[in-house]
Amino acid sequence: MTSDTDITRGKNDKTAEPERGRLFIISAPSGAGKTSLCGALMKHFDGMLYSISYTTREPRKGEKDGVDYHFISKDYFEKQIDAGTWAEWAEVHGNYYGTSAVLLDKAIASGNDILLDIDVEGTKQIIGRYPDSITIFIMPPSLDILRFRMESRGADSKEVIERRMINAEKEMSQKSIYKHVIVNDNLPKAVAELISTVEMYRKGMRGKA
Numbered sequence: 001m002t003s004d005t006d007i008t009r010g011k012n013d014k015t016a017e018p019e020r021g022r023l024f025i026i027s028a029p030s031g032a033g034k035t036s037l038c039g040a041l042m043k044h045f046d047g048m049l050y051s052i053s054y055t056t057r058e059p060r061k062g063e064k065d066g067v068d069y070h071f072i073s074k075d076y077f078e079k080q081i082d083a084g085t086w087a088e089w090a091e092v093h094g095n096y097y098g099t100s101a102v103l104l105d106k107a108i109a110s111g112n113d114i115l116l117d118i119d120v121e122g123t124k125q126i127i128g129r130y131p132d133s134i135t136i137f138i139m140p141p142s143l144d145i146l147r148f149r150m151e152s153r154g155a156d157s158k159e160v161i162e163r164r165m166i167n168a169e170k171e172m173s174q175k176s177i178y179k180h181v182i183v184n185d186n187l188p189k190a191v192a193e194l195i196s197t198v199e200m201y202r203k204g205m206r207g208k209a
């Protein structure tokens with residue numbers, strides 16, 4: 001008997017390569033709505049894995065180790081840089097963030113698509129290592145609106161907001177390295193656009209909705 005999985009992976013065809021998972025990379029400045037968009041994407045697509053990053057920053061209220069991030073020490077992170085553990089890594093807002101190369105390679109080899117929520121520097125490294133990655137940049141409608149969203153969230157000090165604004169401008173100026181740019185001026189519209197963008201690459205695979 002042949003299952004669907006056998007057919008898509010060409011198991012009975014000795015000449016066919018097994019289907020490989022795709023990397024979907026989403027980047028956005030803080031306050032552009034990336035967390036909501038990534039959440040909606042994960043909810044919509046069956047079989048999409050989420051790459052849980054490693055970070056040296058402190059967990060925020062409500063964040064769980066091994067769920068939101070793997071929270072590790074600076075010393076351990078730096079040892080792993082030397083050991084070549086990271087597929088990409090970057091220093092963002094004064095903390096290290098990195099993606100495990102073993103995890104990505106396993107997901108790709110097993111045929112599972114995987115979503116990475118990483119910054120622009122990390123994206124450049126992933127493009128160098130996995131040139132077929134599907135890269136998506138989320139734009140806020142304007143810098144003023146971004147500032148307004150960060151201020152009304154009330155989570156960050158004035159100084160942190162200024163630093164994030166400078167970083168946002170820098171990241172937005174590099175959006176042309178991404179294959180797709182989605183402007184989040186309306187969340188349901190941006191979610192629909194993101195889902196249809198991802199769907200183009202997952203043709204033949206079923207979404208949940």
Ligand code: 5GP
Binds near residue numbers: 027092097118119122
């Ligand atoms: P936050 O601390 O607010 O969760 O994330 C700060 C920034 O770090 C975000 O832009 C996020 O996309 C980025 N980031 C999270 N994980 C990684 C990672 O593994 N690698 C890189 N390069 N950036 C990451």
